[in-house]
Amino acid sequence: xxEHNSQIVTRFAPSPTGFMHIGNLRTALYSWLLAKSQGGRxxxxxxxxxxxRLVPGAVDVIMDTLKITxxxxxxxxxxxxxxxxxxxxxxxxxxxxxxxxxxAAGHAYYCFCTPExxxxxxxxxxxxxxxxxxxxxxxxxxxxRLAAGEPHVIRQKIPLTGETSYYDEVFGEIxxxxxxxxxxxxxxxxxxxxxxxxHVVDDHLMGVTHVVRGSEYLTSxxxxxxxxxxxxxxxxxxxxxxxLMGRGEDGKVSKLSKRHGAVSFQDLLAAGYLPQAVLYxxxxxxxxxxxxxxxxxxxxxxxxxxxxxxxxxxxxxFDYDKLNWFxxxxxxxxxxxxxxxxxxxxxxxxxxxxxxxxxxxxxLHTRVNTFAEIPGMVDFIAARLPFDAALYTNKKNKTxxxxxxxxxxxxxxxxxxxxxxxxALFALLKDYAAASGIKAGAVMWAVRVAVAxxxxxxxxxxxxxxxxxxxxSLARIDQALQELAE
RNA sequence: GGCACGUUGGAGAAGAGGUUUAACUCACCAGCCUUUCACGCUGGCAUUCAUGGGUUCGAAUCCCAUACGUGUCACCA
Numbered sequence: 001x002x003e004h005n006s007q008i009v010t011r012f013a014p015s016p017t018g019f020m021h022i023g024n025l026r027t028a029l030y031s032w033l034l035a036k037s038q039g040g041r042x043x044x045x046x047x048x049x050x051x052x053r054l055v056p057g058a059v060d061v062i063m064d065t066l067k068i069t070x071x072x073x074x075x076x077x078x079x080x081x082x083x084x085x086x087x088x089x090x091x092x093x094x095x096x097x098x099x100x101x102x103x104a105a106g107h108a109y110y111c112f113c114t115p116e117x118x119x120x121x122x123x124x125x126x127x128x129x130x131x132x133x134x135x136x137x138x139x140x141x142x143x144x145r146l147a148a149g150e151p152h153v154i155r156q157k158i159p160l161t162g163e164t165s166y167y168d169e170v171f172g173e174i175x176x177x178x179x180x181x182x183x184x185x186x187x188x189x190x191x192x193x194x195x196x197x198x199h200v201v202d203d204h205l206m207g208v209t210h211v212v213r214g215s216e217y218l219t220s221x222x223x224x225x226x227x228x229x230x231x232x233x234x235x236x237x238x239x240x241x242x243x244l245m246g247r248g249e250d251g252k253v254s255k256l257s258k259r260h261g262a263v264s265f266q267d268l269l270a271a272g273y274l275p276q277a278v279l280y281x282x283x284x285x286x287x288x289x290x291x292x293x294x295x296x297x298x299x300x301x302x303x304x305x306x307x308x309x310x311x312x313x314x315x316x317x318f319d320y321d322k323l324n325w326f327x328x329x330x331x332x333x334x335x336x337x338x339x340x341x342x343x344x345x346x347x348x349x350x351x352x353x354x355x356x357x358x359x360x361x362x363x364l365h366t367r368v369n370t371f372a373e374i375p376g377m378v379d380f381i382a383a384r385l386p387f388d389a390a391l392y393t394n395k396k397n398k399t400x401x402x403x404x405x406x407x408x409x410x411x412x413x414x415x416x417x418x419x420x421x422x423x424a425l426f427a428l429l430k431d432y433a434a435a436s437g438i439k440a441g442a443v444m445w446a447v448r449v450a451v452a453x454x455x456x457x458x459x460x461x462x463x464x465x466x467x468x469x470x471x472x473s474l475a476r477i478d479q480a481l482q483e484l485a486e
Numbered sequence: 487g488g489c490a491c492g493u494u495g496g497a498g499a500a501g502a503g504g505u506u507u508a509a510c511u512c513a514c515c516a517g518c519c520u521u522u523c524a525c526g527c528u529g530g531c532a533u534u535c536a537u538g539g540g541u542u543c544g545a546a547u548c549c550c551a552u553a554c555g556u557g558u559c560a561c562c563a
Binding site for chain 2: 123315
């Protein structure tokens with residue numbers, strides 16, 4: 001940061017695609033953090049200049065996401081501000097004006113080439129740029145074709161020689177030969193600007209001091225810098241972020257995308273992740289707090305420790321294992337009531353009415369990574385699983401089907417209605433173990449397996465009895481006794 | 487293919503010439519605890535920082551080359 005005397009202004013400028021990619025969310029987060037950690041302002045701007053990709057309701061998705069995550073903005077759609085409108089399609093006239101200003105100054109030119117001709121310039125791999133066919137058209141010809149209403153675009157006139165550099169706050173000095181840059185399109189034939197042009201005009205007009213975005217823009221930024229120069233505007237500070245990658249099933253790493261699984265914020269929420277778990281997990285991808293604190297629970301804490309110089313240059317791989325751990329930590333941090341509020345609907349939906357939902361929820365609280373796992377964890381309650389004799393043999397507790405049958409037969413008559421509560425049930429089984437000389441673990445194992453018919457359950461034997469209720473428990477034990485006899 | 491950027495363990499990473507026998511977290515493994523699993527606790531998990539050179543008394547940290555990876559070369563952003 002070199003600019004301390006004036007206020008920092010950052011922005012998040014997504015295009016409304018209908019979903020919030022997790023990489024975009026991280027960009028929004030860092031952009032927000034940069035502004036807020038310096039007492040600056042944060043702007044939301046919608047980049048919807050591609051008329052062919054308009055998605056209805058997509059702006060709401062963006063606004064909802066920022067709302068849920070607490071990334072509030074000082075200016076933007078819905079809240080207004082002094083530099084509006086904040087939706088690019090509503091600023092169409094502004095771009096034309098500035099583009100023509102550039103043409104007049106000799107930094108841009110009209111191009112009448114057809115999309116077909118442009119297409120033919122690309123090789124088989126789609127590589128190969130514009131040949132600057134219209135760069136030196138005479139003023140007369142341009143005027144004539146314009147008057148004739150010929151479709152046209154406006155392109156940036158990149159210097160043919162020399163090189164352009166800029167300083168990136170993360171990557172340092174970046175230099176590109178001007179000859180390696182294309183005369184990119186500024187204004188499209190439909191009159192809308194391209195991203196390449198619109199964001200420069202808007203960032204300047206909106207007073208953005210720090211541009212925070214993904215590193216895929218690292219090598220196109222010199223062109224933008226040239227645009228600032230052509231206008232005589234002060235260039236902003238650039239903060240390019242390392243990419244978020246995913247590892248595919250083939251083991252290859254590439255830009256995080258749908259083929260890696262759930263990668264949009266709403267997909268992750270739907271998969272049972274908590275908003276803050278997602279937010280704070282991605283905060284740690286490409287950035288590390290100085291104290292290396294892995295568990296951050298508030299945006300304030302994050303804001304306090306955020307600094308641009310701690311952003312890493314190398315791409316990071318999105319790891320669902322760690323996200324799961326994060327999520328389980330945040331779930332554990334929930335109060336029992338908060339947990340129940342989210343878990344209960346799921347339990348009522350999947351489990352029969354005789355189930356003690358509250359007790360079950362309490363058992364699940366510390367054992368769950370995501371809410372989406374719950375149905376799978378309680379499947380044995382929702383319906384009786386098929387008999388599996390192998391479960392009755394447990395090495396550690398030294399159980400065999402015969403022993404289990406013996407235990408169940410002995411215990412079953414003592415299971416009276418009166419003691420249907422975990423502690424009492426537990427005491428009963430413990431007493432039986434002591435009296436019979438059988439290991440407590442074996443007794444518990446027999447009962448739990450008989451009742452659950454599953455090896456891994458969200459609770460011990462008597463906890464499950466309590467959850468299932470007396471009637472269902474006894475029915476399951478009777479069934480087990482019968483099956484073991486056969 | 488050109489250009490740009492990157493490279494510390496399976497993953498996130500600390501480290502910014504000597505106090506590093508490379509921190510911490512996830513995952514994994516082992517043990518303990520235990521009414522199973524989980525939780526919790528304890529311990530293990532890179533003699534090595536992509537490779538090869540060089541600079542230096544000394545390098546993960548500086549330089550060069552190579553390899554590999556990623557990004558980018560659209561009337562998409």
